[in-house]
Amino acid sequence: MQTAPFFEDLARGPAGGMTHWIVAKDGVRLRAGHWPLEGAKGTVLLFTGRTEYIEKYGITATELAQLGLATATMDWRGQGLSNRALPDRLIGHVGQFADYQHDAQAFFEYAAAMNLPKPWYILGHSMGGCIALRSVINQAPVAGVIFTAPMWGIQMSSLLRPVAWSVSWAADKVALGHLLVPSTTRRPYTENSPFLGNALTTDSDMYAYMRAQTEAHPDLGLGGPSLNWLNQALRETLALASIPCPDVPALCFLGSLESIVEPHEIRRRMRTWKNGTLIDVQNGQHEVLMETPEIRSIVMAEIGAFVARTHVSEPA
Structure with missing residues (x-):
């Protein structure tokens, strides 16, 4: 398996992190990676959010290692160093949301090829939580699933929602689905928005950590979504809403x-998820894994307890 670029100094993850190129079944080249952990009692397969990339989760991988868990993650198609769909690489675009399931399947195959310790747990953040829900509905080979701010719906006003549906639908019909969603920009959020008033985290150090990564390596960065991505996201969240919890x-x-x-x-x-628990994180914003040390310690303690009660020993 061919090695891929990895900016280890920016990730600040556990020692020994490595990345490889993998290929989805439709031919899209993806970047996947993992941080090995000797004696790990399982592996977290981290499904990142929209705009994200492997290096962003180095600190998270370090904190998971302290729980005895190895971490693997990847760049979805259209972001990070994976193949991007448009000539303008700063617009977040996807043909259809089902394409992300091709990426997920390639990622599971990568985890198996790397012989990553089982049991496996998915950790899905935001868009990754949407993809993760579909994956576990499709019987992903995991012992449990963890979500942080999963994208099972997108916040917008009651007045804006029908406009978002109609404009994104119409754009696809007239071959304009590649255009940027109005009110968004081509610049990465952390570079375009100051820390004060940001929607991601209350921790200034973590915000600076994210911003420094895309400033140092602009190819990792991604701006706003395309109209087609928005339409596909609205369709997928609506479709998932009618499917019972796995x-x-x-x-x-x-x-x-x-x-x-x-x-x-x-x-x-979560009210209807049998064997499911919702944790309200006080004073936490969208990215609880990038929050203050106090909030992250609470989140990691809950993850550790979840793994302990769901751990299933794999046959020798």
Whole structure:
């Protein structure tokens, strides 16, 4: 398996991190990576959010290693160093949301090829939480699933929602789905928005950590989504809303200051998830894994407890 570029100094993850090129079944080249951990009692397969990339989760991998868990993650198609769909690489675009399931399948195959310690747990953040839900509905080979601010709905006003549907639908019909969603920009969020008033985290050090990564390596960065991505996201969240929760143990975190995904949809689903737990994170914003040390310690303790109660020993 061919090695891929990896900016280890920016990731600040555990020693020995490595990345490789993998290929989805439709031919899209993806970057996948992992941080090995000797004696690991399992592996977290981290499904990143929109705009994200492997290096962003180096600190998270370090904190998971302290729980005895190895971490693997990847760049979805259209972001990070994976193949991008448009000539303008700063616009987040996807043909259809089902394409992300091709990426997920290639990622599971990568984890198996690397012989990553089982049991496996998915940790899905934001868009990754949407992809993760579809994956576990499709019987992903995991012992449990963890969500942080999963994108099971997108926050917008009641007046804006029908406009978003109609404009994104119409754009596809007239071959304009590649255009940037109005009110968004081509610049990465952390570079375009100051820390004060940002929607991601209350921790200035973590915000600077994210910003420094894309400033040092602009190819990692991604701006706003395309109209087609928005339409596909709206369609997928609507489709998932009607599907019952899968029979997989689940843990979900929702920040009290969430302003990007729709908390109502998260609460609605978690109320009906058998063997599922919703943790309200006080004073947490969208990215609880990038929050203050105090919040991250609470989140990691809950993840550790979840793994302990769902751990299933693999046959020798």
